[in-house]
Amino acid sequence: xxxxxxxxxxxxxxxxxxxxxxxxxLKSKYQGIEQEGxxxxxxxxxxxxxxxEDFKNNPDSASDFDQAMDEIEKDL
Numbered sequence: 001x002x003x004x005x006x007x008x009x010x011x012x013x014x015x016x017x018x019x020x021x022x023x024x025x026l027k028s029k030y031q032g033i034e035q036e037g038x039x040x041x042x043x044x045x046x047x048x049x050x051x052x053e054d055f056k057n058n059p060d061s062a063s064d065f066d067q068a069m070d071e072i073e074k075d076l
Contacts, residue, residue, distance in 0.1 A: 002019060003022075
C-alpha cells in the first residue's frame with residue numbers, strides 16, 4: 001500500500017491519501033469501513049453513564065489495569 005501523508009506548514013501530519021485501488025481492497029476486507037460513525041444504543045449509553053456515576057461516587061472501588069488482569073487470569 002502506497003500511502004501519502006499530508007502535512008501542514010509546520011510539518012504536522014494532518015491527513016493521509018490512500019490510492020483508490022488500495023481503498024477498494026480495504027473496503028472489501030473490512031466491511032463497514034466507510035461508516036462515518038457508529039450509533040451507540042441508548043441502553044449502552046445509560047450503562048456507561050451509570051458506571052461513570054458509580055466511579056465518581058466511589059473512586060476507590062476501581063481496579064487499575066494490572067489488578068483487573070490479575071483477577072481475570074486467576075479465574076482462567
